[in-house]
Amino acid sequence: MCRRLEDREVEILRAALASNRFYHVYKSTSIPLATVWRILRRLAERGYLEYHNGRVRITESGLILLALHDDVALRILARKYGVSADVMREYLELVCRRLGEADLPVRSLADTVGLIGVGALRELRGTPVEGLAVDLLFQFCRDCVVEVDGSALILGGGGIVAARCKLCGDGCKKLYPECPHAKVFFRSLKTRFLRATKSSHNADKKT
Template sequence: MCRLEEKDYEILAAALRVKGRFYSLYKETSIPLATAWRRVQRLLQMGYLTHVDGVIDVGVKGLVALAARGDVHAAVELAKRYKTTREAVEYFVKELCQYVEDISFVPAAELSDFLRLFSIADLYRFKDTPAEELVAKLLLDYCQVCVIETESGKYIFGQGYILASYCKICGEKYELFVKCPLYDKFFSSVKKVFIKSGNGRGNEGN
């Protein structure tokens, strides 16, 4: 899924093991100094590595690239960052690999940025899988302008269905394509609030 060379992967793996300045990273590889410098600069430009206050670290994009090659440590690191399981990360990355041949030019600073590569229909393949909770959580984070938040939880509505939810009533869990018996009642209530709000703004302008 990435048009990277073995030396690039070696640098990413080294950065995952040793987060620090360039020379510390270079010493963890078998690559000549000048070559390592050029490749690190390239990986930084492409978003695989990050550079903050002189410290070089593997970005989310770099972790995804490593995890796609079966690097367990990268999958574990992603799981830690997103408070999920390694199995969820590995499943998400496996599905991502089927949708994009090369993530090099995908501007992705967070895992949620990769969601733009999936259509709504594509997201259904995560239903009832180890990655369902992770994807639902990412959607609620990525599509914040679409999120409706109430005392009972957070929701993203589709046409006649709930795309993603974190519902306290249903057991405080993240789900995709939720079949909720309270959907019609809840949607009707939300619709009334929006209509009332819209009318209120319209009256103010008259």
């Protein structure tokens, strides 16, 4: 996803961002029709565009790639995730430092967490990008989320990997937090686990 785009690819992706009609995409570039068609098909094969019945749609994968080359795309991607363009740029730069120019497919920004590894997010602790990283981690690991008393956690390695902590204030999002409320969370989890185990044991007795 971090590969360097050719100038003509950037031009076509920009045009597709502005219009979903192939003819308009072609007319808004300075590229010959046959070349536009060839490049568009190549971008579609790589998952950056979708084309059907004369209509073109840039995918999130294409938007991410274009955001590395174009400020308009960067702002659109940032708005989609509720962050500033600077925060989005910093996150994408981290991803590309980790991946180099490997042309690895992603369907959404959350997929980048799987590509770079959860541990790579540790360096974003205490930075303006931390909140975005937490949101992406929760999307990527949604099946791993544990909810306790209004807070949500992702646990791993004997501790908390990411938290949306109600006790620390609404909107509090932390990576690898040194949480003063950790004992409260784990005590609550233990209580719930013991209750569930007891209920299961009693149900087995009845049967």
